[in-house]
Amino acid sequence: MRKRPIMRSGPGGDVSRSRVVARTPGPDLVDDPFPAPIPPCLAKSAVRPPSGSDWVYEVKWDGYRLFIERHPDGRLVLRTRGGFDWTDRFPGILAAAGNIPAETFIMDGEAVVLNDQGVSDFSALQSAARRRSSGVVLFYGFDLLYCDGTDLRHLPLVERRAALVEIIGDDPHLRMSETVEADGAAFLAAACEMKLEGIIAKRARAPYRSGRGGEWLKIKCFQTASFLVIGYKSSRSSLGGLARLYLAAREGDGLRYVGTVGTGFSERSAAAILQRLRTLKRSEAVAQVDSGKATWVRPETVAEVSFLGVTGGGKLRHASFKRLQEADSGEVEIADLSA
Incomplete structure (x- = not known):
């Protein structure tokens, strides 16, 4: 007869002793139904880590959010956060x-590839x-939502993770995304020093709730x-009338298009930027642009931009406008892709 796991904590709720306990179903025990595709719990953006002992921290992986599912009919499915079937994408x-x-x-987690420095790429x-x-893609698991007839979503995070530890095994393609109990600001500083994407803060005793409920926070x-x-x-529908800026970096003796930035403007800054750029119009772009119809300008204006990284095609990821700078001040260093 099939056994079904339940969660049981140690004395006093000692999380370190939490474990999956198997028991044989009796007539009063009915399996929880296998859920339809579960929308993921999503992290809200935060500018700084939260404080308090009820938070634990993880590395924020720069990868694809992925669910691994074994269905009652034995099928194994890899499903994206948007519900797409990617079972054939990651054979390893x-x-x-x-x-x-x-x-x-x-199982909820992230598919990643690590570079030589151990940073997700x-x-x-x-x-x-x-x-x-098959060989290079790893899965870092950070949550277990259902296991052998038991829906675990109502349980605290620490107990769900204890159940995950019990089944994830030691295959090198499946790894635990470790949590740490630390000062959030110090952990973020260490992550940034290591060139990681950022950190995730999670409430240790919270259940798993789909959507952005605030139990998970991301600090990049x-x-x-x-x-x-x-x-x-x-x-006309954009703040201050400005939808986006087209950006270029130096490359050798020329310029290379690196994408656009369309966030970070205030209404006042957007209007001021538009007023300035309208005096610099030219008929063609000074760099080869692969998409988009825009008003082209002479490259006499410099924008300071924050961004998460660069795609394989050389475009900025998650760019956000910070401020305009004076190109002829002698203190501005334009990004150089040939450096």
Whole structure:
């Protein structure tokens, strides 16, 4: 007869002694139904880590959010946060998941590729996903939502993670995303020093709730650099009339288009930028732009921009406008891709 796990904490709720306890179902025990696709718990953005002993911290991985599911009919499915079936994208993860000692489960985590410094590399992950590469893609699990007939979402995070530890095993393709109990600001500083994407803060005793309920927070490490503005797009529906700026970096003796920035403007700054750029119009872009219709300008304006990283195609990721700078001040260093 199939056994079903329940969660049981140690004396006094000692999380370190929490474990999955198997018991044989009797007539009064009915399995929880296997859930339809569960919308993920999403982290709200925060500018600084929260304080308090009820928070634990994890590294924020720069990868693809992924659910590993073993259904009652035995099927293994890899599902994205948007509900798409990516079972054929990551054969290494799929093979490792086949060895998990549970008849049914839903595991939440992130597919990542690590570079030589042990930092998650999103561009390398994109490439591996396109190639269906088995060896380099890892799955970092951070939550267990369902296991062998028990829906675990109502349990505290620490107990769900204790159950995850019991089944994730030691296959190198499946790893625990470790949590730490630390000063959040110090942990963030250490993560940024290591060139990580940032950190995630989670309430240790919170249940798993789909959506952005505030139980999870993300605090990112961003890079900042200065880029030449080579064009803009205006819109009546945008704040201050400015939809986005087109940016370029130096590359050798020329300029290379690195994408656009469309967030971070105040209404006042957007209006001022538009007023300035309208005096610098030219008929063609000074760099080769692969998409978008814009008003092109002479590259005499510099924008300081924060961004998460650069895609494999050389475009800025999650760019946000910080401020305009004076190009001829002698103190501005334009980003140089050939450096």
